[in-house]
Amino acid sequence: EVQLVESGGGLIQPGGSLRLSCAASGFTFSSYDMHWVRQATGKGLEWVSGIDPAGETWYPGSVKGRFTISRENAKNSLFLQMNSLRADDTAVYYCARGPHKYCSGSSCSSHFVYWGQGTLVTVSS
Amino acid sequence: DIQMTQSPSSVSASVGDRVTITCQASQGIGSWLAWYQQKPGKAPELLIYGASTLQSGVPSRFSGSGSGTDFTLTISTLQPEDFATYYCQQANNFPLTFGGGTKVEIK
Numbered sequence: 001e002v003q004l005v006e007s008g009g010g011l012i013q014p015g016g017s018l019r020l021s022c023a024a025s026g027f028t029f030s031s032y033d034m035h036w037v038r039q040a041t042g043k044g045l046e047w048v049s050g051i052d053p054a055g056e057t058w059y060p061g062s063v064k065g066r067f068t069i070s071r072e073n074a075k076n077s078l079f080l081q082m083n084s085l086r087a088d089d090t091a092v093y094y095c096a097r098g099p100h101k102y103c104s105g106s107s108c109s110s111h112f113v114y115w116g117q118g119t120l121v122t123v124s125s
Numbered sequence: 126d127i128q129m130t131q132s133p134s135s136v137s138a139s140v141g142d143r144v145t146i147t148c149q150a151s152q153g154i155g156s157w158l159a160w161y162q163q164k165p166g167k168a169p170e171l172l173i174y175g176a177s178t179l180q181s182g183v184p185s186r187f188s189g190s191g192s193g194t195d196f197t198l199t200i201s202t203l204q205p206e207d208f209a210t211y212y213c214q215q216a217n218n219f220p221l222t223f224g225g226g227t228k229v230e231i232k
Binding site: 035044045046047050058059060061094099102104107108109110111112113114115116117118 | 126155156157159161163167168169170171174175180212214216217219220221222223224225226
């Protein structure tokens with residue numbers, strides 16, 4: 001059974017840093033893209049970052065330069081280092097796994113097959 | 126960035142109704158679209174990927190269609206457990222982006 005368990009959330013002051021972790025089990029972690037997706041209370045979903053098995057990373061403009069995604073395949077672990085936190089970073093942060101390769105030609109799908117239960121990050125003074 | 130526009134933002138329906146949700150991309154995305162269901166306090170769950178491929182374990186009353194910029198999620202016969210919020214997501218261009226969500230409420 002695939003399991004993704006996030007940890008590391010909490011209350012942090014604006015400008016501070018926090019590191020989230022995601023412990024994965026039930027699949028060959030080193031073979032899959034992994035992502036972070038967040039959701040502010042009562043709001044929609046926002047993709048925050050992604051990383052492929054080799055360590056290539058992707059970010060949206062809203063977090064680029066502030067957030068860093070990384071992985072440790074030997075420990076089946078995914079991380080999100082968040083710096084210069086702002087009030088609008090307040091959200092539940094989900095860890096999510098990508099699909100087994102679902103491609104057509106040179107294009108592949110980056111959807112989210114499995115999700116963790118999330119960890120709450122609150123940025124407030 | 127590719128903008129994803131869902132409509133309606135909410136819909137009231139009864140058990141047994143047919144419900145259709147639309148999602149429009151600001152530029153062509155082929156068939157690289159996924160749909161998710163989210164219930165209050167829970168993580169989203171994947172329903173459909175590749176615009177029309179049902180994820181394993183998802184009931185057949187859910188179906189997806191479309192390509193390019195216009196997509197549809199249909200629930201053929203609404204069941205009590207289907208009252209939830211539904212999101213589309215374009216899955217081929219970074220940054221990955223979601224629609225704003227459609228809340229399916231009990232009429």
